Amino acid sequence: MAERLLDVEGLSVQFATEDGLVRAVDGVSFELERGQVLGIVGESGSGKSVTAMTIMGLTRGVNARFEGSVHYQGKDLLQISDTEMQDYRGNEIGMIFQDPMTSLNPVYRVGEQIVEAIQAHEDVDKRSARRRSVELLRQVGIPNPETRVDDFPHQFSGGMRQRAMIAMALSCNPAILIADEPTTALDVTIQAQIVELIGRLKDDFNSAVIMITHDLGVVADIADEILVMYAGRVVERASTRDLFYDPQMPYTWGLLGSIPRLDRPRPERLYSIEGAPPSLINMPKGCKFRPRCPHAFDKCMEEPRLEQRVEAAGHLDRCWLDVEYKRAHRDAMISGESTEAA
Amino acid sequence: MSTNGAGAPLIELRHIKKYFPINKGVLQREVARVHAVDDVSLAVREGETVGLVGESGCGKSTLGRTIVRLLEPTDGQILFRGQQIEELGPRRLRPLRREMQMVFQDPYASLNPRKRVGSIIGDPLKIHSIGDKSQRKATVEQLLEAVGLSPEHYNRFPHEFSGGQRQRIGIARALALRPKLIIADEPVSALDVSIQSQMLNLLEDLQNEFQLTYVFIAHDLGVVRHVSDRIAVMYLGKIVELSPAEELYERPIMPYTEALLSAVPIPDPDLARKRERIVLEGDVPSPINPPSGCRFHPRCRYATQVCKEIEPPLTDYGNGHLAACHHPLNVDAATLAAATVSRQTPRSAGEEAKPRDTSGSSDPVRGDAGSS
Numbered sequence: 001m002a003e004r005l006l007d008v009e010g011l012s013v014q015f016a017t018e019d020g021l022v023r024a025v026d027g028v029s030f031e032l033e034r035g036q037v038l039g040i041v042g043e044s045g046s047g048k049s050v051t052a053m054t055i056m057g058l059t060r061g062v063n064a065r066f067e068g069s070v071h072y073q074g075k076d077l078l079q080i081s082d083t084e085m086q087d088y089r090g091n092e093i094g095m096i097f098q099d100p101m102t103s104l105n106p107v108y109r110v111g112e113q114i115v116e117a118i119q120a121h122e123d124v125d126k127r128s129a130r131r132r133s134v135e136l137l138r139q140v141g142i143p144n145p146e147t148r149v150d151d152f153p154h155q156f157s158g159g160m161r162q163r164a165m166i167a168m169a170l171s172c173n174p175a176i177l178i179a180d181e182p183t184t185a186l187d188v189t190i191q192a193q194i195v196e197l198i199g200r201l202k203d204d205f206n207s208a209v210i211m212i213t214h215d216l217g218v219v220a221d222i223a224d225e226i227l228v229m230y231a232g233r234v235v236e237r238a239s240t241r242d243l244f245y246d247p248q249m250p251y252t253w254g255l256l257g258s259i260p261r262l263d264r265p266r267p268e269r270l271y272s273i274e275g276a277p278p279s280l281i282n283m284p285k286g287c288k289f290r291p292r293c294p295h296a297f298d299k300c301m302e303e304p305r306l307e308q309r310v311e312a313a314g315h316l317d318r319c320w321l322d323v324e325y326k327r328a329h330r331d332a333m334i335s336g337e338s339t340e341a342a
Numbered sequence: 343m344s345t346n347g348a349g350a351p352l353i354e355l356r357h358i359k360k361y362f363p364i365n366k367g368v369l370q371r372e373v374a375r376v377h378a379v380d381d382v383s384l385a386v387r388e389g390e391t392v393g394l395v396g397e398s399g400c401g402k403s404t405l406g407r408t409i410v411r412l413l414e415p416t417d418g419q420i421l422f423r424g425q426q427i428e429e430l431g432p433r434r435l436r437p438l439r440r441e442m443q444m445v446f447q448d449p450y451a452s453l454n455p456r457k458r459v460g461s462i463i464g465d466p467l468k469i470h471s472i473g474d475k476s477q478r479k480a481t482v483e484q485l486l487e488a489v490g491l492s493p494e495h496y497n498r499f500p501h502e503f504s505g506g507q508r509q510r511i512g513i514a515r516a517l518a519l520r521p522k523l524i525i526a527d528e529p530v531s532a533l534d535v536s537i538q539s540q541m542l543n544l545l546e547d548l549q550n551e552f553q554l555t556y557v558f559i560a561h562d563l564g565v566v567r568h569v570s571d572r573i574a575v576m577y578l579g580k581i582v583e584l585s586p587a588e589e590l591y592e593r594p595i596m597p598y599t600e601a602l603l604s605a606v607p608i609p610d611p612d613l614a615r616k617r618e619r620i621v622l623e624g625d626v627p628s629p630i631n632p633p634s635g636c637r638f639h640p641r642c643r644y645a646t647q648v649c650k651e652i653e654p655p656l657t658d659y660g661n662g663h664l665a666a667c668h669h670p671l672n673v674d675a676a677t678l679a680a681a682t683v684s685r686q687t688p689r690s691a692g693e694e695a696k697p698r699d700t701s702g703s704s705d706p707v708r709g710d711a712g713s714s
Binding site for chain 2: 043044157158159160187188189190191192193195196214215216217218220221240241244245254255256257258259260261262263266269270271272273276
């Protein structure tokens, strides 16, 4: 077995707000091994970004409450002090944010920003930090890095800025790279380049990757395992193949059916999950997906636990429906031909 | 999806060019020009949906804005129902504005945060003096319902809505004047996939309900295929391929289309791992100084000497499938021999440079791309 890097157990994050307690993340558990790519998929507000930011120690604040543990190589990142956390953030765990347009500082040169990141963690002089920056920019595929290192962010295109962000996240050789919607703001062609780059760099740097996205298509050919999140919970967890070929949660079916697919005949209508995700302050009783689920029945008033209900080991879900019933009825939602429940 | 083929053109573009000057120095002398749209001809028939695809900077948004005359074309003609409109003054253009509306990409930036939903959607009616106050309110409430919101939202502000709901408000505003033509500029790119599918279904329903003609601008070929009857692929200001929607996916002719198709993620792990991705190196070249000959040649894997020297004409391969390439894909010898240079070809293209050889067949969606 490969080296275990991260062990998240029963992680819950709550924020006290004027309107009430926001249960952003509720009982999330997963493990990450060196060399592994974990995909976290869900809609806006499903808690996927809060999970990632909590691992990075970015949700610490007076109004935040945590439960559970986040063990990185044996150390619980939730228990250490803010100063200690700084040694992990960037050094051991790097993060790429969604919007490359706003996550670089527009008044500093790209190179200066990478140099700053390197010098914040390592005791090196400016010269060698700069040399490292050029090398990093080359590794992420920026042409003429020797001159481009002195450009300002506005002189870079969207794809190049995202590459620069990746270079910065990799500057201290982190063991874990968290990519939060790294391709959402980009063109499909650039998207393909960035996904390929992340996969390649993972091998070059011998690290692990957590890839967060709302689009299952993006993680299909890069992730080893996928967590589907809904209303702060993991509702399905499986190896990538099991998730795509034997999905157990109606929510996962809905996500799959929402994608206009090139590899299948065009359906008359796409499946669309009716309604909106529940408010995290006032959650529905029982299964959180029940109000939007076309297959909901009486038992769904009681919340199902995340457990294994199919043959494949490690394939967990939160759905009361009978496995055989699901296998017989899910295609209508996945292929989007009809929106009615059978 | 609506009637394919029949119908007179609602809007027709003839050799449209849009250049933006770059001025420098104290005298603001023009030193260069951005060739954003460079000789595009396209006809959109009534009731049809034409998809406009390409990467950032290919000129698709500029073209969309030029159609509704938010931008003035540098050269060329725009015909709306046969009437030339590119030179009309603001007053004569005004009645036409009712017929053409836009839906914008960013639902956060395209709604005035200080106005209530009622006036965002109702102001177009006020500007064109349609109905009295209470009639306008009734119309706005109907529109809110048509786009899947509730009439109670009338007095709310944009910040009270999610991204998907805001996009619905933007669509309702575009529909207020009962236009014939809607230019939708990346209407779903900023949304989650689940919301995206709601929006695509909504646009389809509205098309049937209000008999709309769409020009649908997007960079994602998966989304475009779902809504379009015909698709125009743009690269650096030019249309490089124009085809009935399904045919574009079954047999792309232009290598750029092949590359775009192979970049679309496929939610099927085995297929995704099996198929060969044609990753286009680098970004789109600068439209200030576009490459000579075929503008795609520096990134094309089939490029030869002729591609650097002569601009390929837009060639008609039958069934309304046009492409501009010296080495077309998925074309057999008979089709190649029967192909003729289209009337829509840019004037700068080498008329005589009809392609002579093919680059073999390719299926960039299901794998085995480019066996030559």
